[in-house]
Amino acid sequence: MLSRVANSIYWLGRYLERAENYARFIDVNFNLMLDLPPDLKTQWEPLVFATGDHESYSGRYEEYDKKSVIHFLTLDTSNPNSIISSITYARENARIVRENLSKETWEKINELYHFIKKATPRKIWDKEDPRSFFDKIKNQIQLLYGLTESTVARTEGWYWKQLGMYLERADKTSRILDVKYHMLLPTPEEVGSPLDFLHWTALLKSVTGFNTYRRIHGKIQANGVVDFLIFSRRFPRSIYFCLKEAEDCLHMISGSKDNEFHNKAEKAIGALRSKLGFSEVSDIIGIGLHESIDDLQQKINNISDEIQSIFFQINKDYNIQQQQQE
Amino acid sequence: MDLANYQCSGLFDEMFTQNGECRAHYQVFEKLLKKTAPRKLKQLQFSANKTQMSMGMTFNVYDNDQGLEKILHLDIIPRIIPKSEWLQLEAGLKQRVNALNHFIQDIYNEQAILKDGIVPEDLITNSKDFLAPCIGLTPPKGIWCHITGTDLIKDKSGEYFVLEDNLRCPSGVSYMLESREIIKRAFPDILDKTGVMPVSNYPVRLLQMLQNLSNKEKPVVGVLTPGIYNSAYYEHSYLALQMGVELVTGEDLVVQNNKVYMQTTHGYQQIDVIYRRIDDTFLDPNIFNPNSLLGVPGIFEAYKAGNIALANAPGTGVADDKAVYAYVPDIIKYYLNQEPILNNVPTYLCRRPDERQYVLDNIAELVIKETNAAGGYGMLIGPKSTPEEHEKFKKLILSNPNNYIAQPTLSLSTVPTLTENTIECRHVDLRPYILYGEEIDVVPGALTRVALKKGSLVVNSSQGGGSKDTWVLYK
The missing domain is CATH 3.40.50.11290 (Rossmann fold)
Known part of the structure; x- marks a missing residue:
């Protein structure tokens, strides 16, 4: 597969997943709003902190109020990670590799793009309850996943898209978990209180993991949720699960066998995945939840950088070579 | 939809004769049109537009940052060509492409046609499309123009005239293919009943x-x-x-x-x-x-x-020059020893003093074109322009006569076209696609471009043109 095409498909996978997860971020708060006692206000600040874009936010917005945060995460075109930016980039990448996509896939991405474009004049962020809008975004992306699942051949392109999707999802699940770190309880004594319980519940619901968690762990409590979202071997949004899938994709692309590596990207992802495979919640809590998550995110970024330089930047090196020879 | 008020006086209409009778090859479609309510037609047009948008069947307009992507409006009323007419067209196109391929091979190699004085040597060697690096070169299998998209029009008499040969990677074939898919959805049974040849x-x-x-x-x-x-x-x-x-x-x-x-x-x-x-x-x-x-x-x-x-092979553009165009009938006779099947539009070359004088004297009646511009740019339609514009072009011609040709204003034929409230006649041209592989092959279909503005003769997409599906019939 052409390097340029692989690059675009990889980012198509990442951007679509990013858009979907931003819709999920915002869901955390809508889930909370329904259940919070009347005297407690919803905190919007943690959502921005969890995305890691708080500096860009504070440069342009006064307060962390509902409308501003929703606008920032959803339709702010100067935020490169907002839903509208992600979908625009996803479609741009899809256009570049259109001849590699099934017709239905392309048409759905294109429709999604036109849908989000129309949301700006409709002032979605001003609405009291814009959940139907976010549901539509999630549903459209899920529909796309379903379509690709049943129409795209399992050739190299498929694995690039899956690789992008799983790496992005691993990162975003870690960030959703991090929202909880930034969400303040009124007093430290409230750990384990009904409010604490509400926070964890909202988190699980936003990743569509509430019922599954209940069945596996039963009681809602911090250790259980951390275990579930980081270490679950079964839940398709847990960080471990995503890394394992991403590693398999890389192996399918390069032809490496399980537990082997032939390049730095495979080495990095294999190392991270096995480290997680032999850790447990107490290891995470020992270092600190937020610190562990930070570390995970950096390692995932590093894997992505390795992929970029091994598979996509052949051309750049060639150009440099050419210049040196002349 | 009632077609009783449809008028196209003085022009050649593809569907109706001057007496208002529906031509034989349009009769099945006329029946369908008559029993379809105007509201329903509007709906079909709306959903055709929507389909194009979601397919991303868009083009980018130069110098227009705002609407970076636009759809090429597809009018749902087709242009229909009967078999007999098509056969004639097909033979003419094959002959033309064959001769032009001989011509390109010759001018980059022996240059016999220049030595024999059929085509002036300086016309070729001074052309910016004559690529010196191609001299002495024969491309694989001797084929230069693999894909040609000849532009044709019909005048008042109903005869075809070639406007341009478009030998350098002509575009638009995707519209021919996708338009057919959209029209199939709009009128599911009618293609079958009418007997339309597939392009797929x-x-x-x-x-x-x-x-x-x-x-x-x-x-x-x-x-x-x-x-x-x-x-x-x-x-x-x-x-x-x-x-x-x-x-x-x-x-x-x-x-x-x-x-x-x-x-x-x-x-x-x-x-x-x-x-x-x-x-x-x-x-x-x-x-x-x-x-x-x-x-x-x-x-x-x-x-x-x-x-x-x-x-296409590099260097084919030289045969696509609007001044070389004037010599195509001679080129056909020279290489194939045949009479041209398709008409050339009479062309005045401003490089020739007598013809230039004629052009300057009659500019208000003529169409002036730059010899190597495309897309309807650098063009003057005499009868539709102001005296100031005439003067401007006279100066341009005098300052660089080799760069201009002139042709009489041709009345393009019309096809009924859906407008806001009714059906009116609009001018069209025709671009069939010719492939030169083991043999020369013309696809039974074409891109029909339509000038959507009333009375306009400019069909280019960059200047308010749309398209129509083109049906070539089995019979």
């Missing part, structure tokens, strides 16, 4: 034609695009998708030892045939435009060494 195997024929250019058993074929900001990008990716070949950009390709390679995630892979959709002079910065970032350094040497086939 064009991509297969195109691929076979391209594969024919290599002697390898399984040649690797690619479509070379300038990228997503090109106005025809939709078409490039569409054709690559339909043929199942790679869509490549200049940055994907490298040349080593006179061979062309694609850069893949698993290293270099050789490519054998390129359907290139970038201009001649952008192909290779080593040979042509040194500033080109779109091309591939060294590809021309690889081409000369016979390691890569390019379609």
